[in-house]
Amino acid sequence: MTLPPSLLDRSVTDPDVKATYAVDESVGAIAPDTFEVVRARDLGDVVDVLTHAQATGTPVVPQGARSGLAGGSVALRGGIVLSLAGLTDITELDPVEATAVVQPGVLNADLKAAAAAEGLFYPPDPASSAFCTIGGNVATNAGGLCCVKYGVTADYVRGLQVVLAGGEVIRTGRRTAKGVAGLDLTGLFVGSEGTLGVVTEVVVKLVPAPDPALTALATFGSLSAASDAIVALRRERHRPSLLELLDDVSIAAVQAVSDFGFPGDCAAVLIVSADRPGHTGEDIARYAGLLEAAGATEVAVADDAQESDALLAGRRALHHGLVAKGTHFIEDVCVPVQRLTELITAGHEIAARTGVEISMSGHGGDGNLHPSFFYDPADEASRHRAEEAFGELVAVTLSMGGTITGEHGVGSLKARWLPDEVGAASLERQRAVKALFDPRGILNPGRVYWS
Numbered sequence: 175m176t177l178p179p180s181l182l183d184r185s186v187t188d189p190d191v192k193a194t195y196a197v198d199e200s201v202g203a204i205a206p207d208t209f210e211v212v213r214a215r216d217l218g219d220v221v222d223v224l225t226h227a228q229a230t231g232t233p234v235v236p237q238g239a240r241s242g243l244a245g246g247s248v249a250l251r252g253g254i255v256l257s258l259a260g261l262t263d264i265t266e267l268d269p270v271e272a273t274a275v276v277q278p279g280v281l282n283a284d285l286k287a288a289a290a291a292e293g294l295f296y297p298p299d300p301a302s303s304a305f306c307t308i309g310g311n312v313a314t315n316a317g318g319l320c321c322v323k324y325g326v327t328a329d330y331v332r333g334l335q336v337v338l339a340g341g342e343v344i345r346t347g348r349r350t351a352k353g354v355a356g357l358d359l360t361g362l363f364v365g366s367e368g369t370l371g372v373v374t375e376v377v378v379k380l381v382p383a384p385d386p387a388l389t390a391l392a393t394f395g396s397l398s399a400a401s402d403a404i405v406a407l408r409r410e411r412h413r414p415s416l417l418e419l420l421d422d423v424s425i426a427a428v429q430a431v432s433d434f435g436f437p438g439d440c441a442a443v444l445i446v447s448a449d450r451p452g453h454t455g456e457d458i459a460r461y462a463g464l465l466e467a468a469g470a471t472e473v474a475v476a477d478d479a480q481e482s483d484a485l486l487a488g489r490r491a492l493h494h495g496l497v498a499k500g501t502h503f504i505e506d507v508c509v510p511v512q513r514l515t516e517l518i519t520a521g522h523e524i525a526a527r528t529g530v531e532i533s534m535s536g537h538g539g540d541g542n543l544h545p546s547f548f549y550d551p552a553d554e555a556s557r558h559r560a561e562e563a564f565g566e567l568v569a570v571t572l573s574m575g576g577t578i579t580g581e582h583g584v585g586s587l588k589a590r591w592l593p594d595e596v597g598a599a600s601l602e603r604q605r606a607v608k609a610l611f612d613p614r615g616i617l618n619p620g621r622v623y624w625s
């Protein structure tokens with residue numbers, strides 16, 4: 175596939191640079207042998223790519239920062255990677271309306287910083303905040319560490335500008351605080367993983383800034399005691415702004431990277447934060463009491479924001495710790511919080527029976543864990559066992575009324591399980607919606623909807 179002359183000056187020709195656009199952070203992603211890369215400089219570039227792609231039936235993979243963990247932004251053979259990473263303007267920030275208008279390549283952390291400068295807060299907080307883009311966050315409906323109190327990306331997207339296959343530019347949603355005119359097309363695009371259109375502008379809602387959070391870290395002798403503590407904290411009228419769980423495998427992996435002060439002999443760690451304006455000290459003391467009552471063996475409470483950061487540092491290092499530990503599949507299951515203990519028990523049972531080492535950590539306060547299944551990449555049988563164990567946990571999750579993906583998206587890696595979750599009839603309706611927006615199937619084909 176060759177690009178038309180009109181797109182050549184925006185394309186990447188150096189093979190080494192091009193190769194950096196080939197894969198995302200998902201495990202086992204393989205770079206295709208032929209693909210083109212176009213780095214969009216403005217809306218017109220996106221329109222040009224989608225006009226050309228529609229006319230020629232060329233697959234397009236929209237791409238932000240390639241931090242995705244589900245294989246949704248991996249280049250496709252013979253396709254065009256359309257990078258939105260260069261569109262980095264925050265074009266408006268309205269402190270009265272409490273909204274911002276941003277281009278898709280703005281980093282999550284940069285939007286947070288711009289909002290904070292106006293005394294406002296953009297809550298969605300993926301652990302990849304420093305390097306992932308708002309476009310990617312919208313496309314995956316990203317969650318993160320603050321969802322237990324603040325919700326996910328969808329809760330903060332008011333409106334979008336989207337370029338459809340064929341190059342038509344549409345607007346969805348609204349800028350105003352309220353609005354119920356027509357169907358919620360914004361909601362349809364949020365979480366659609368680049369399969370319906372390319373997001374070129376996002377109107378986000380901001381909220382008043384909370385106080386700097388105070389954090390507590392508790393150790394537990396059993397994972398079930400830790401998940402009981404999560405349930406108790408979820409009942410709180412003033413809910414924690416963060417509630418994260420690490421199991422013993424994760425704690426050891428993190429400690430192997432650097433000494434974050436985690437004891438070596440505990441089964442689980444819970445990290446809890448309070449950010450309610452004027453009440454952080456009162457709230458964190460109450461949470462500490464609940465952690466002790468649930469059976470925590472030790473509870474450390476930060477006195478200030480700096481100590482809080484120190485208590486959170488180990489959690490922030492989790493991804494790197496697990497990567498350093500070894501090759502693994504990373505799951506993203508989410509169950510009703512009251513069933514967290516059952517999920518964790520099932521994970522341990524699968525690990526004991528199959529011999530696959532599994533870590534069970536993540537956003538415990540949402541019932542959203544990222545179990546990791548370790549295997550030896552040089553041993554096909556070991557990889558197969560890990561895949562089978564992974565499939566077993568998915569089945570358990572669905573039997574509990576849970577979902578195959580809480581926040582990373584379906585992408586390529588989870589597509590085979592989507593029919594199990596949504597059912598054949600719903601899948602057909604979803605395919606019909608996709609066909610309405612993308613009749614030639616050029617947008618991220620093969621992702622989400624397994625063919």
Ligand SMILES: Cc1cc2nc3c(=O)[nH]c(=O)nc-3n(C[C@H](O)[C@H](O)[C@H](O)COP(=O)(O)OP(=O)(O)OC[C@H]3O[C@@H](n4cnc5c(N)ncnc54)[C@H](O)[C@@H]3O)c2cc1C
Nearest residue numbers: 238239240241242246300301302307309310313317368373
């Ligand atoms: C260390 C680490 C920690 C992470 N922690 C979290 C976490 O806590 N919570 C969480 O939810 N995720 C997390 N992630 C996953 C990832 O960061 C998120 O999925 C993020 O939203 C992806 O953003 P991106 O800019 O990297 O998008 P990409 O990876 O480039 O793309 C992701 C998907 O969005 C589509 N897409 C990208 N931009 C556009 C656009 N403008 N229009 C249409 N479609 C588009 C792509 O086609 C792809 O399907 C983590 C990843 C890493 C590596």
